[in-house]
Amino acid sequence: MWAYVVRRLAYSLVTVLGVLLLLFVLFFLVTNPDDIARKAVGEKAPPQALEQWKKNHGYDKPRFWNQKHPTDTMLVDHFRRMLTFDFGNSDADDTPIWRRLKSGAGPSLSFMLPLFVLELLLTISLGLLVAFFRETYIDRMGVILCVLAMSISTVLYIIGGQYLIARVLRWFPISGFDPSPSVIARFLAIPVLVGLLSGVGDGVRFYRAVFVEESGKDYVRTARAKGCGEGRILVYHVLRNSLVPILTQVVVVIPYLVMGSILLESFFGIPGLGSITFDAINANDFATLRTMVYLGSLLFILGQILTDVSYTVVDPRVRLE
């Protein structure tokens, strides 16, 4: 298995290089450094200030080829800095990007982790429930509700959830964040609830499909013939054998655990990495944005390797060669 992991890591390095190349094309070739500098220093700034800003942020170098110093180009710089995690300063206000990442990771994690765990528990148990009642009216109602819930845009859940819970029912504060343990739950309650609601339709439908598919297999029929109860079959046989698709679904979420939710965090005033990304969009802060995309991709690739390894744990038939 270790040989597999090493080979997988080598492949991932190629993918990471691909991601970096794409980011270079997007942020250094398609976008003109002059435009970025112009937006950062202002329309009326003198040319010297423009040049100085470009020099400070490394946008003054040649893109691909430097006659005197072949390694002193934007391409080499971009790859070297990203691969050594030296992200430099923000394009908008010159704060070190690392400081921002450190300040944002905590709030994002404290918001996304409860959301993630609760959502997983809720969708899987609802999925099991609906699968238990498959081909009855409860199942059909469940599927219809899921399709209805899926057809509502996330932004409507955010507006509607805040309006209903904070303004009409007045259960929790409208927005804001305070990391002290005694009050953090009060501030996170609405965003977590809204996040749960907006993901539940999709999730339940997916898990129902997985469980129903698994329920049609031969070993389930055998278990039933032996006299196993329907509930026991679902939990001990079907759920265990569905762990592979469940794990696959879980990995997709991993990067967002740290990267946060751009929509929810920015709207509810949680100062996580999602909010930082949102601010970077509005401030045309390209340095922060490409760092976020890079880190998100990195976490995603890592998550994929972890899933493959975890398959061997939940399913002994899977051997990684």
Added chain:
Amino acid sequence: MEPYVLSNAVAVGLLAGLLWALVSARRSRVWRDAGRELLRRRPIALTVFLAYVAIGLLDSLTWVSASSGGTPQGDSVSLHKPRSTIDRLFPDESYREKSYSAPLADREFLGGAPLRHPGRHLLGTDILGRDVVYQTLKGARVALLVGGFTTLIAIPLALLFGVAAGYFGGRIDDAVFFLISTLASMPSLLLLIALIMALGRGPAQVCLALGITGWVSFARVVRGETLKLRELDYVHAARALGASDLRIVLRHIVPNLMHLVVIAFVLTFSGLVLSEAVLSWLGIGIDGSWGRMIDQARDELSREPIIWWNLVSASVALFGLILAVNLLGDAVRDILDPRTLRERA
């Protein structure tokens, strides 16, 4: 060439393509049966979806009025402006009010000054005094552009790369697989944001960015299916008879992928429209979309008394389209997916 001529050409082209697809599908028994089954299972969703398409197409047909008839009122610029069929259902620029007004109100919502058109705004007006019904109708065209037109960019791309990778294998497969895995290993919303920030804001850029992110997962499916099809006996037979690669791909591979294309089209559609709403919320969407209307209305619920008509109108329009397409998508998948075909037999 005037931009509105191009918009007309695209609308007519799309309509012609749709009709051609329908006519050619009628010739095959499989597709005829599938169509009939879809009509039997989802008559309402199909009607609703076609209604949206009709509104979008009507809004795409734009022309300049002949100025000969009647006496010109107002300035000559607005008279020579191209207006679409939907525009013509409403009076001209003068139909606007100054600010918010409630549905069918005859006074302004804030301040209570009399309106120019008392009782004529079925769903009231927004902060700039624009009629909400008019804006909502105009949003249909944007949504169809985002969902339909973008899918029409993404699917040929996916077919090209997926079939090439699956059929030829080797180096081509390696290159395509590298491209796919690179794009797929970036969180989709972040990739979308990066693309739009780099390409610049605007409708064409948003569609392009959605197209670039949208083709990847489908290309993977196409590649896998092509790998399977390539080894089938009739493909071997065609090759033994001396058919060229191009002929095999066009006659034997692509037609057998068409059911996947239809499923992918319907399933991608709603995802794209919902993505646009999210992008609008982040301030990088398309002007005139329902997402943009919702974004502009987001603070109106916190007013006292609340202003709901703007938000509700855009939300219901968006919800209706997505729900219809989701229902159609499920039915289409059930009907066309060979796995379910086998189970039913």
